Amino acid sequence: MKRVYADLHLCPDIGGREQISRIMAKASRLGYGLVAVPFPKFSEEQIRQTREICREAGVDFASRVNFRSRTPEELLASLRKLRRRFEVIAVTCESKGVARQAAKDRRVDLLNFPQPDFRRAFFDAAEAELASNCLASLEIDMKPLLTQAGPARTRLLSNLRREVATAKEFHVPIVISSGVSDELLMRKPKDMAALASLCDLNGVHALEAVSKNPVAIVKRNREKLGPKFVAPGIRVIRRGKDC
Amino acid sequence: MKRVKRRYLAVEIDSCETFNSHEFMDAVWNAVSKLFGEYGASQTGLSLIGYDETEKLAVIRTWHKTLEMVRTALASMTQIGNKQLALHVLVVSGTIKALHRRLEEKPVQ
Numbered sequence: 001m002k003r004v005y006a007d008l009h010l011c012p013d014i015g016g017r018e019q020i021s022r023i024m025a026k027a028s029r030l031g032y033g034l035v036a037v038p039f040p041k042f043s044e045e046q047i048r049q050t051r052e053i054c055r056e057a058g059v060d061f062a063s064r065v066n067f068r069s070r071t072p073e074e075l076l077a078s079l080r081k082l083r084r085r086f087e088v089i090a091v092t093c094e095s096k097g098v099a100r101q102a103a104k105d106r107r108v109d110l111l112n113f114p115q116p117d118f119r120r121a122f123f124d125a126a127e128a129e130l131a132s133n134c135l136a137s138l139e140i141d142m143k144p145l146l147t148q149a150g151p152a153r154t155r156l157l158s159n160l161r162r163e164v165a166t167a168k169e170f171h172v173p174i175v176i177s178s179g180v181s182d183e184l185l186m187r188k189p190k191d192m193a194a195l196a197s198l199c200d201l202n203g204v205h206a207l208e209a210v211s212k213n214p215v216a217i218v219k220r221n222r223e224k225l226g227p228k229f230v231a232p233g234i235r236v237i238r239r240g241k242d243c
Numbered sequence: 244m245k246r247v248k249r250r251y252l253a254v255e256i257d258s259c260e261t262f263n264s265h266e267f268m269d270a271v272w273n274a275v276s277k278l279f280g281e282y283g284a285s286q287t288g289l290s291l292i293g294y295d296e297t298e299k300l301a302v303i304r305t306w307h308k309t310l311e312m313v314r315t316a317l318a319s320m321t322q323i324g325n326k327q328l329a330l331h332v333l334v335v336s337g338t339i340k341a342l343h344r345r346l347e348e349k350p351v352q
Binding site: 030145146147149183184185186187188190191192194195197198203 | 257258277278311314315317318319321327328329331332
């Protein structure tokens with residue numbers, strides 16, 4: 001079966017229809033079958049428009065929301081309100097409390113750690129253990145790797161390598177995303193996997209990080225958000241009086 | 244003596260600007276050296292086989308063992324001088340003949 005490649009973090013200007021069209025056409029041309037775009041919390045109309053554009057471009061679209069909560073309580077409130085409105089939930093972990101809460105909550109799909117700030121690298125063994133018991137994956141954006149140079153990139157690579165080693169140790173799935181808003185920073189899925197090899201991901205794991213892992217997240221969530229879902233492993237097959 | 248395998252890469256240059264073959268190859272060497280150091284770069288055996296400025300297509304050769312290094316370095320390139328660009332590897336092949344055949348087979352985009 002042909003592998004489906006996914007980029008779960010494309011960041012076009014969601015107000016500009018033209019830019020979204022260009023980016024989606026490029027994603028399709030580069031070989032992506034599934035893309036996700038982060039939206040503000042209440043943006044049904046924009047999601048509908050973007051879905052339409054993606055259909056025209058020939059790529060599958062998943063809606064995504066990024067939570068930048070300051071406290072665990074704020075994160076829980078946002079999750080309660082919005083989990084059923086989006087197909088992918090990502091949490092940008094800017095404090096240890098939020099990172100821990102996100103890792104142990106089964107409603108969170110992606111844990112994102114702001115890379116330029118090394119003091120906010122909260123993905124340690126404790127965090128990885130919590131994430132491995134739940135459904136959260138570690139998301140690594142490739143944008144900083146492309147935009148930084150010199151010592152900053154060296155530090156970034158060292159940090160990423162440490163995070164990847166921790167994720168591997170605790171079997172936390174890794175998702176490689178682009179995180180870009182500029183077309184010239186978009187790369188083919190296999191080139192993204194090659195870049196991921198800089199973080200000590202081997203060929204197989206790197207390809208899974210741009211295909212199997214992100215696709216599994218979207219598939220799982222679509223199933224959950226569907227009308228037939230009851231609980232994991234249980235779904236409605238038929239309704240009616242003869243059941 | 245053991246035969247050393249080679250790999251040929253067809254690379255698409257995605258940019259509004261144009262570059263000559265020297266500018267392009269210097270930038271590739273720079274990118275490889277930046278990421279893997281001069282020692283790593285010296286192991287890649289990089290050479291430019293063909294360059295079409297109008298089609299924005301380059302064919303470069305490297306050793307089989309260093310293919311991933313070169314691919315990573317190409318993906319990490321974002322500019323030549325002050326001109327922005329992106330490089331996309333279209334086809335990788337073991338012979339130039341197969342490379343051209345597969346390039347022709349690729350659907351026009």
